[in-house]
Amino acid sequence: MRILLMSVLLFFFPLMVNADINGVKETEFRNMRVSGENGTYRVSGEVKWNDKGVFYTVEDGHNEYLREQRIWIKGKQVKWRPFSFTIQIPLVKLPENGTLMVYLYKRNQNGEIENEYPVVLERF
Secondary structure: OHHHHHHHHHHHHHHHOOEEOOEEOOOOEEEEEEEEEOOEEEEEEEEEOOOOOEEEEEEOOOOEEEEEEEEOOOOOOOOEEEEEEEEEOOHHHOOOOOEEEEEEEEEOOOOOEEEEEEEEEEEO
């Protein structure tokens, strides 16, 4: 029974990252989509506009495959802006087991990470 409970929790944990005590808090990202495989991925979605851009890293929970990158959000200041980017990781560097994730986030005025949003790229 414990193993089943832990499996369920681990599966749904990425969905609960933006939850708070009073329920689900509004996220900075929505309509996220990923396409691709074997180290080449196209990530797209919408983000609440800001002039500092969006940051991301790629990891599997043990290893970092891509250090922090910044995406500048172009266009006029509106509530939601579409964005997309491509991630390339050499085949020889991909994990043999596990889940490759991209972590999207923003940084506040002090440079601290805020609103982290995990997205699965591929399961191995």
